[in-house]
Amino acid sequence: MPADTSISAPASIPVPPAQSALTEPAWVRAALIGGALLFLALFLLLPLVAVFVEALRRGFDAYWTALIEPDAVAAIKLTLIVAAIAVPANLLFGVAASWCVAKFDFRGKNLLITLIDLPFSVSPVISGLIYVLLFGMNGLFGSYLRDMGVQIIFAVPGLVLATVFVTFPFVARELIPLMQEQGSDEEEAALVLGASGWQTFWRVTLPNIKWALLYGVLLCNARAMGEFGAVSVVSGHIRGETNTMPLHVEILYNEYNFVAAFAVASLLAMLALVTLVVKTALEWRFGDELAAARH
């Protein structure tokens, strides 16, 4: 300690209230938060409410009738079928792709990652068009497929293909960063301890990625059911046969059948809401697990 104790804090300088250097004045905070909320209300909440209001404009009976009308039921069924094929397919593709990106080093890895992202950067219409150009009547494999009696475009296989393409990145995108961060130490440990490849996957790899996987599947499902552009190109819009829910909504709307259009749309909106709720719950849960899992 220095012997000189006459140095003391200058008393005349007012001490500012304790606050972080990053804290803005109250009015700036209020304006920013208010602006963001107003924007959300105007552009997201209002349209969402409008969907339900329009759907129920003629009462619940009319709403219900619109939903159980055969074409609507067919559209709902078709949407569920397409999602039921596309989502598990992308679950498998996604896990496989992230596995090889995260656990192996190979030439062309960056190309693979770029390709996985392709559906995000390509317009959905193009995604649909690719399949028309490949499998359509005048497409690359068109005549061959016609000879074989297989119809892909304007039929369920085309819808599934287009949906799989558009929703491909969702699972892989969730898993790749997580699996890269986790590395393969635990897998190596399992192998040295005597586990087989399958045991390692089921007991070590899968439990470590389960929340991210669920999250990816959820997003993938939401998009698979809600996809419009790509399926619109390959569907052919045959009522009761190749119309998914979003396409059915469009047709009804174009026919000025607003109640029915909004009734089907409300189902999709509900799907979005459920997805959001589950996603938030997962994020809460999964964020916690991730934080705890970090070594």
Added chain:
Amino acid sequence: MAIQVSGITKRFNDFTALDSIDLEVRSGELLALLGPSGSGKTTLLRIMAGLESPDAGGLLLNGEEALGLKPRDRQVGFVFQHYALFRHMTVFENVAFGLKVRPRGQRLGSAQIRQRVTELLELVQLSPFAGRYPAQLSGGQRQRVALARALAIEPKVLLLDEPFGALDAKVRKELRRWLRKLHDDIHITSVFVTHDQEEALELADRVVVMNQGRIEQIGTPAEVYDHPASAFVYEFLGQVNRFDCTVEGGVAHVGGGALTIPTEGGVQGPAVAYVRPHDLGVTPATAGPGRISGIHVVGPDARIEIDLAGLALEAEMDRERLATLGIVAGDRCAVHIDRARVFAR
């Protein structure tokens, strides 16, 4: 012997990680693979475990050819540098893992597994933590879980990759003693990788010093420290003064004749001499060739920096000796060295 490595070579693209390594690990010994990063020590350990396969060479584990065996069939325990504990399993489940994944015929009953895991957790003093997750443990505790998990499968050989690398200094020292004691109790053939010479010298029965994919020297800690086989080993193990000299008739001349030192090794002509700081004698001398340029007291020891005709040397002695000599920075002094190891330049 427990492990015999012969002519193991491993390349990663253009980089030669291991260059024809021959090594025998004796049954029951604790062997250290010591070297700087990139010396190939971890690669060698991973090859022993089957996590990496060599480009050439042979490997015998307990007399059996092991290169064709998968890691799961080699019966080795491996402790990873960052432990690689299963983060979604409790401590108990982590330790039990190796027992639970055994094929049905060889698997113990669940009561026996429970008993074995309980014993192991007692051995590593972690019984109260059986229900915790790895994230809820300290570094030292995770390390011991990793050890218990590796020992659970009753391995013939225990391999440890930088076992104390991720721990702070105090815990590291405690765990080191504890591991030494554990090894004395269970006598499992063990190989550990480290870049910390103090760790290797304190813990190991024998030390293998590696550099650039080759073995520089194998010997007991005393042998490698007192009689380094190469300039590299000298520089890597402990503090050392390194200076150029000229050797004539077994006597090294340093700094234009300011100092002459008897040498060993039969080198003639231009050479590099190595002297440990504690082998360097300092006496106050008003007309001496050296000058004390600084004194640093670190705990019980004192490090003395000496400028000898433009040559910077470092001596080490305890504080009492320093007080007896009564030297301070700026004093002139004489330097004498009983013996130096020289290597041809």
